[in-house]
Amino acid sequence: MASPDQEGPVLTLRAATHDDIPALVALGRAVVPPTYGPIDAAYAQRMIDEWWTPEVFARSMRTNSHRVVEAGGEVLAVSSFGRLSRSYRAFSHVTDPHGSGDREVMWKLYVHPDHHGRGIGSRMLAEVESQVEGDELWLEVVDGNEQAFGFYRSHGFAEQERVTDGEWPDDVWMMKVLR
Ligand SMILES: CC(C)(COP(=O)(O)OP(=O)(O)OC[C@H]1O[C@@H](n2cnc3c(N)ncnc32)[C@H](O)[C@@H]1OP(=O)(O)O)[C@@H](O)C(=O)NCCC(=O)NCCS
Secondary structure, eight states: OEEEETTEEEEEEEEOOGGGHHHHHHHHHHHHHHHHTTTOHHHHHHHHHHHSSHHHHHHHHHHSEEEEEEETTEEEEEEEEEEGGGOSSOOTTSSSSSSTTOOEEEEEEEEOGGGTTSSHHHHHHHHHHHHOOSSEEEEEEETTOHHHHHHHHHTTOEEEEEEOOSSSOOEEEEEEEOO
16 A cells, blocks of 8 residues: 555555554554443453553564554554464464364454544455455454444454453454455
8 A cells, every 4th residue: 555645645554563563552552442441441451451562562473464554654553464373362262263264363453543434444454355365354353342343344244253251341253255
């Protein structure tokens, strides 16, 4: 992506590097509270503390593919993509994660709130879809994140299963058949 935007500088979609990590941590602080705060404020804080840290990005970059969109030197959005079997998180609750159905998963798609609705998420999603080797792209959405559900449904994803732990909001797995 290197396209002129009506409202500002050129948007560039590129692979993320370790040099982007501070900007990605800052992006999380901008986008996570308005996304998850209305669902569960403690959960939003936990996400920032546990998953949007320099250490977690550095670890994730070893096994997952990260992309960013930047404009004028500012990181506006991030995606991450990889295989369930290579995740450092445990997914014993997910159906058949390491059998014949190892999932290709988009772990993150986050656009800075000031830049929603400009086509950035759609462009990043298309880029992730182009990286999928099999027929299916999977992702998790937190129960209550209706904007994300609407976005993903409008892009061809359908709900597949719900993961409940009773303490935090449910995760809903969605999947899109690509071919
Ligand atoms: C969800 C998100 C990634 C979408 O990115 P975006 O850049 O704002 O989306 P786009 O501008 O590409 O929108 C593309 C299309 O989705 C549609 N769309 C967006 N939100 C929608 C909704 N709630 N319901 C239906 N369609 C929706 C838009 O109308 C647009 O359609 P069009 O291209 O036909 O006009 C972004 O809003 C975001 O980062 N949200 C907060 C973080 C988050 O929840 N991430 C997902 C975690 S699972």
